[in-house]
Amino acid sequence: MAHEASYRIQDEPAPSGLGHLIVNPVFPLLSVMLAGAWLALPWFAFNSFALGSPTRRKELLLVVAAPLGMMALSFGLGLLYVLLDLPKGSLPYFQVLLVVWKLAVAYWLFDLQKRSFALHEYFGGPVRNGLPVMAAGFLLKGVVLKAFGGSGWWQMVAS
Structure with a gap:
């Protein structure tokens, strides 16, 4: 039985079945500013999995942090x-x-994902437009924040 050797560059994105849903990480970054962390953080996590990002663990840690x-x-x-x-x-x-904390973490996530995204885009991988999701998040921001209850503290964490 012959074994095929596989060669993989460590900082190269790994293929994912979600690759057709990848967006430019600038959209989750902008959505933290316009819609809130409730949309941007899960979106960064999803994009990380879709990209097959080699820094996925660090990105998920930041999403939780x-x-x-x-x-x-x-x-x-x-x-x-x-x-x-x-x-x-x-x-x-x-x-x-x-606000500075939220923006700093979002920019850090953007910075981690932009390298994988650039490789994905350079090699002709499909890229979705994130503008409709970001616009929907902006329009639904008030509804979502009301769902977090009357506490201004929880709203601040989610916004």
Whole structure:
């Protein structure tokens, strides 16, 4: 019985059955800004699997770390607010830190996926237009955030 040797470059994307659904990672990045993390983070994870990204584990870890980091940051900042008896005017600055966290993680995910996407696109792989999904997410943002309940905290994590 002959064994076929297979050669695979480590940073080369592995083929996936979902390859026909790959989008440019700029769409999930923009969707975190326009629709929210509720759409962008699962979309980054799905795109990672569809691309067969060699950094998939790191990307999935970041997808999980994003909301956990938001929760930890908001808890820590709330504790700081109470312990230091900060003025109410300081709360918007805390919200800016939370937005910066979300955007930083989203950009990191984009940066990890853009290399695999560039190889996929260079070798003629199919690429879907992510604009309709992003636009639908933008239009449904209010409905989705209401589903997270009245808590402004949960809405901030999902937005």
